[in-house]
């Protein structure tokens with residue numbers, strides 16, 4: 001007897017080619033590539049500061065912790081749940097930050113993205129150059145339809161960054177983030193695939 005068909009709700013509609021390895025994504029003056037265990041020391045140096053981690057979940061506290069995180073990221077990628085890119089400026093071989101995409105619901109093609117750069121690279125254009133490529137990857141190669149980000153309302157820089165590729169604040173999640181004993185509100189910022197494609201088609205300056 002053949003299996004009944006229940007439509008896309010019951011079969012993953014998220015593309016899976018990326019599970020065997022992330023491609024290199026080229027942008028002006030940088031490359032986004034798969035994390036390697038050897039990146040642990042550089043990422044620890046760049047991301048383990050109060051300035052970078054003030055409004056995000058604490059990064060690993062030492063190099064060994066970053067090595068464990070990178071191995072975990074690779075295993076999650078194989079499982080189709082997570083993609084994490086290292087941001088490597090053209091002048092370096094070591095990364096200065098990460099962009100991550102965590103699949104929340106493959107049936108609904110929904111994922112959460114997040115990012116962090118070493119503070120010396122803030123305001124350099126590296127965020128937006130990377131974001132364009134990562135969003136294209138999420139909506140293209142991963143087949144996602146909705147990208148969510150949670151950003152502390154007090155994180156003006158993170159919120160300002162999210163506005164740039166057209167993310168829209170759908171809601172405020174009250175006291176949804178705990179850091180150092182303090183409970184903070186977060187904005188739920190979303191980008192829909194059709195909105196991204198529309199924005200790209202009408203505003204090449206803003207998103208290209």
Ligand SMILES: CC(C)(COP(=O)(O)OP(=O)(O)OC[C@H]1O[C@@H](n2cnc3c(N)ncnc32)[C@H](O)[C@@H]1OP(=O)(O)O)[C@@H](O)C(=O)NCCC(=O)NCCS
Nearest residue numbers: 052115116117121122123124127150151156157158160161
């Ligand atoms: C988030 C992050 C990757 C963005 O990179 P960035 O290089 O700082 O981002 P950009 O400079 O391109 O964009 C930030 C925007 O916020 C704006 N901004 C900065 N401080 C601001 C403030 N106090 N109030 C309002 N807007 C502010 C900037 O002016 C900029 O917009 P503009 O280029 O249109 O002027 C980086 O700041 C970072 O790693 N932060 C720590 C980790 C983090 O918070 N991650 C995000 C979690 S949601």
